Amino acid sequence: MGKKRKRAPEKRSIHPRNKYSDNPPDFTLLASLYPSFQPYVFYSREGKPKIDWKDFNATRELTRVLLLHDHSITWWIPDGQLCPTVPNRSNYIHWIEDLLSSDIIPNYHGDNNIIKGFDIGTGANCIYPLLGASLLGWSFVGSDVTDVALEWAEKNVKNNPQISKLIEIRKVDIEEELTNQNTNDGGSYTGPPILLGVVKNNEKFDFCICNPPFFETMDEAGLNPNTSCGGTPAEMVCPGGEQAFISRMIQDSVQLKQSFRWYTSMVGKKSNLKSLISKLREVGVTVVKTTEFVQGQTSRWGIAWSFIPPTKKIISSHVASKNVLTFMLEGIQRQFSAFHVLQSVESFFKGSGASCKLNAALFYIDVISNDLHFRVTVFEQIPGTLLVRGSLKPGETIVPGLLSSVFLQLEDALRKEFCPEKVSTHISNSNHQ
Numbered sequence: 001m002g003k004k005r006k007r008a009p010e011k012r013s014i015h016p017r018n019k020y021s022d023n024p025p026d027f028t029l030l031a032s033l034y035p036s037f038q039p040y041v042f043y044s045r046e047g048k049p050k051i052d053w054k055d056f057n058a059t060r061e062l063t064r065v066l067l068l069h070d071h072s073i074t075w076w077i078p079d080g081q082l083c084p085t086v087p088n089r090s091n092y093i094h095w096i097e098d099l100l101s102s103d104i105i106p107n108y109h110g111d112n113n114i115i116k117g118f119d120i121g122t123g124a125n126c127i128y129p130l131l132g133a134s135l136l137g138w139s140f141v142g143s144d145v146t147d148v149a150l151e152w153a154e155k156n157v158k159n160n161p162q163i164s165k166l167i168e169i170r171k172v173d174i175e176e177e178l179t180n181q182n183t184n185d186g187g188s189y190t191g192p193p194i195l196l197g198v199v200k201n202n203e204k205f206d207f208c209i210c211n212p213p214f215f216e217t218m219d220e221a222g223l224n225p226n227t228s229c230g231g232t233p234a235e236m237v238c239p240g241g242e243q244a245f246i247s248r249m250i251q252d253s254v255q256l257k258q259s260f261r262w263y264t265s266m267v268g269k270k271s272n273l274k275s276l277i278s279k280l281r282e283v284g285v286t287v288v289k290t291t292e293f294v295q296g297q298t299s300r301w302g303i304a305w306s307f308i309p310p311t312k313k314i315i316s317s318h319v320a321s322k323n324v325l326t327f328m329l330e331g332i333q334r335q336f337s338a339f340h341v342l343q344s345v346e347s348f349f350k351g352s353g354a355s356c357k358l359n360a361a362l363f364y365i366d367v368i369s370n371d372l373h374f375r376v377t378v379f380e381q382i383p384g385t386l387l388v389r390g391s392l393k394p395g396e397t398i399v400p401g402l403l404s405s406v407f408l409q410l411e412d413a414l415r416k417e418f419c420p421e422k423v424s425t426h427i428s429n430s431n432h433q
C-alpha cells in the first residue's frame with residue numbers, strides 16, 4: 001500500500017551486444033586517461049564517480065572520450081548542437097543489426113556484401129554513420145538540411161580516415177518542390193524532402209535509420225530538466241512534430257517500396273506509435289516491428305516496416321496451421337518485459353519435465369520432451385503487447401493437435417500471470433510481426 005514500485009534495473013534496456021551492456025562507462029578510468037575529461041568528474045559521498053548531466057560541456061566531453069576510447073573515432077560538435085549518448089545510439093544500431101540478420105524477410109546482401117544504410121537527419125554529430133561504420137563496417141548516406149550539420153558531419157567523417165570511404169554526407173535540396181500531401185493525421189508535413197527527392201534513382205539501401213525532430217515547439221523539447229544534450233530548433237522541432245515527419249517517411253516509402261529492405265525510425269512518444277502502426281497497415285506494408293529503447297529515465301521506441309514479402313509466406317497455410325502456432329498477449333503490465341515472459345515459458349515447460357535451452361539474446365527457447373521438439377519465440381509488437389510463436393523444428397512430425405493443445409495451456413498460464421484482465425488473440429501465420 002502506498003509503496004513505491006521498484007524501478008526495473010536499467011540493464012534490461014541495453015541490447016545484449018551493446019559494448020556497455022556489462023561494462024558501463026568507467027568515469028574514473030576515462031578521467032585518468034583523458035585529462036580534458038577530468039574537470040567534469042566528481043565523486044558522490046559514497047565515492048561513486050559522476051558527471052553533471054545538465055552541463056552540456058560535460059556530456060559533450062564524455063561522448064568525445066567514449067567515441068575515442070571505445071571506437072577509435074575522432075569527434076566534435078560545436079556548442080549547442082545535439083549531443084548523442086553513445087550507449088543509447090548503439091542500441092538502435094544493434095536493433096537494426098537484429099532486423100537485418102533475422103529471417104523475417106528474406107536475407108539478401110547487395111554489392112560486395114556491404115550493408116548500406118541511409119541516415120535521415122544525420123546531424124552535426126553524424127553519430128549513426130560513425131558508429132555503424134566502425135562497429136559493423138556498414139556504409140552510409142547521411143542526409144541533412146542545415147549548413148552547420150552538413151559542415152560538421154563532413155568534418156567528423158574526414159577526421160576518421162579509417163571509415164571515411166564508407167560515409168557520404170548528402171545535402172537535402174530544400175528548394176525541391178514538395179508535393180505537400182496531407183498526412184491524414186491532423187498535421188501535414190511542410191518541411192524539406194525526407195526520402196523522395198533525396199534518394200537517387202536506382203539507389204538501393206538495406207535500411208534507413210532516423211532520429212526525427214520529435215517536437216512541435218522548443219518549449220516541448222525542453223521538458224527534461226535532468227539532462228543537457230543541447231539541440232537547436234532545427235534539430236529538435238518540425239511542424240507537426242515526429243508524427244508528421246514519420247508520416248511523410250511512410251508516404252515516401254510507399255513510392256520507394258523495395259528500394260529499402262527496412263524503413264525504420266525512432267519514435268519519441270508512445271502515444272504516436274499506435275496511429276503510425278495503423279497508417280502502415282493502411283498503406284499495405286508486409287511487416288511492422290517495434291521495440292522499446294529505455295534510456296536512463298526516458299523511453300523511446302523504434303518502429304520498422306518493410307514492403308518485402310515475409311519469409312513466412314513461403315510456408316503453405318496447411319503446414320503453417322499445423323506446425324506454427326501464435327497467440328498475442330495484450331495489456332502486459334509495464335513492469336514485465338519480453339524476457340520475463342520468456343522465463344515463464346521456460347518454467348512452464350520445465351515444470352512438465354521438458355528440457356529447455358533459452359536464448360536470451362534472440363528471445364527464444366528450444367523445448368525438447370519425449371514427444372515434441374519445438375521452439376517458442378517471443379516478439380514485442382508494441383510496448384505491452386507480445387506475440388508468442390511456437391514452431392516445430394523442420395522435419396519434425398507429431399501427433400495431430402498435440403502442439404495446439406500444449407499451446408492452449410501455455411497461453412492460459414501466461415495470460416493468468418501477465419495480463420489477467422485481457423483476452424489474448426490467436427493469430428496463425430500472421431504477417432504483421
Ligand SMILES: C[S@@+](CC[C@H](N)C(=O)[O-])C[C@H]1O[C@@H](n2cnc3c(N)ncnc32)[C@H](O)[C@@H]1O
Pocket residue numbers: 082083084120121122123124125126127128143144145146149172191192193194211212213214234235236238
Ligand atoms: C534530432 S536530430 C538527430 C541528429 C542525429 N541523427 C542524432 O541522432 O543525434 C534531427 C536532424 O534532422 C535534420 N532534419 C530535419 N529535417 C530534415 C529533412 N527533411 N531531411 C534530412 N534531415 C532533416 C535536422 O537538421 C537534425 O540534424
